[in-house]
Amino acid sequence: IEFWMMDPFIYDEGTHRGGDLYINLGDVSEDILKDSRKFFEQGLPGPGEPFDVDSTAWGYIPKQQSLVNAFSNDAETRMMQDLGLNGMNSEKERSFYRQGNDSFLELIDNMYNNLQLSEEAYASIINDPAADDFKYFRGSEHDRRQASILERYKYYNNPEGNSRPSEYSGESFSTAATNIPDGEDINRDNTLSESENYFQYKITLQPGQMEIGQNYITDITSNSVKLENGNTEEVTWYQFKIPVNTPDSVIGDLDDLRSVRFMRMFLHNFEDTVVLRFASLDLIRAEWRRYEKELYDIRDNVSP
Incomplete structure (x- = not known):
């Protein structure tokens, strides 16, 4: 290397x-969210479709099989599917991660109340509990703040909203990073390897x-x-x-x-x-390789 x-x-x-x-x-392991379940965005329901998903500690998992690694051509359906690996947008995350005793956001509230978190850090977590919101490196907001290169690409690898249809971009250009759904199948062989x-x-x-x-x-x-x-x-x-x-x-x-x-x-x-x-x-290699066996064989009676 x-x-x-x-x-x-x-x-x-x-x-x-x-x-x-x-x-x-x-x-x-391709199981990014450790639940032994394969998630794929294109399996999430679209407008008017039954909410046919399972719930885990992380979020929602489609019940149906993944047959085609592509989004629907319908823009509204894509908006409902382009949610990241937990199957939820930030609004849903704020309620989902408050369920049960000692929930994630309850612990965050306690840390903030005990002055263990700054207001900026607390607001960032509440706005996006899963920290998976995508932001394109171009945009009027970045230009207005004169954002640096690091700021522009800080959220570029996040999965929620990284395939937004152009009609929902809010800009005069496409702000999608990819048109391929995110999922727990890195090599796209339709299996989940752990x-x-x-x-x-x-x-x-x-x-x-x-x-x-x-x-x-x-x-x-x-x-x-x-x-x-x-x-x-x-x-x-x-x-x-x-x-x-x-x-x-x-x-x-x-x-x-x-x-x-x-x-x-x-x-x-x-x-x-x-x-x-x-x-x-x-990843490089040399044309020459080290010979790891003995060069001298007593049967040949020849010295190297």
Whole structure:
């Protein structure tokens, strides 16, 4: 695994403690909301259709089978189906997550009342309890606030509302990220795999320890770059090369990399916000391979 990463602590003022980047290669569970049920947006009912769904701790699951991986051509039906992986819009989430004793939103209320949450954080949770609302990177709201690149793409990967029909976009252009329904079927083979068998690689990212020879860093380059605001800054890029045949740990039942289906990346142990900017992320191989058997065979009586 080879990639170039911009210095993640370029704007650190000496307070960031860093954390770890993990990469998994192998079989990864497609059951994102852990309930052993396969969710697919196109299975949710449209206008006037029976509410034929099951309820779980996370939300709603369609009862019918997933036959076609596509939305209905009807715009109103798509609006009722484009709800994210819990099958609910934010309004429904606010009531659903208050059901029962010690509900999620009741715990949030208690944290806010005990001054453990700021007003901004509390309002953000109440407005979107599942934190799954999609926002397109273009729009009049972003322009009015002169939003930065990070702000514009912060919610771009969220599933609720990411397939909105153009007539409901509220803009003069389409604000949909995809026309494919979201679901718990990453490789689209119409089955829900819950297997967790993978090789795991750990890359520690900490200020002061970004040096060649440590944490898979093989090259460092620094350049002075003129920014759009006219300023010039020194920017450092790090090249990482991770040998896939020597994982830091093996999870589950996996002997080799001949049946890798998925790659998963996640961050852990970070106490502060971090942005990882990748210039490249590749799986590479060399034409030469290491011969791992003995070169000398006593029966040949020939030295290598």
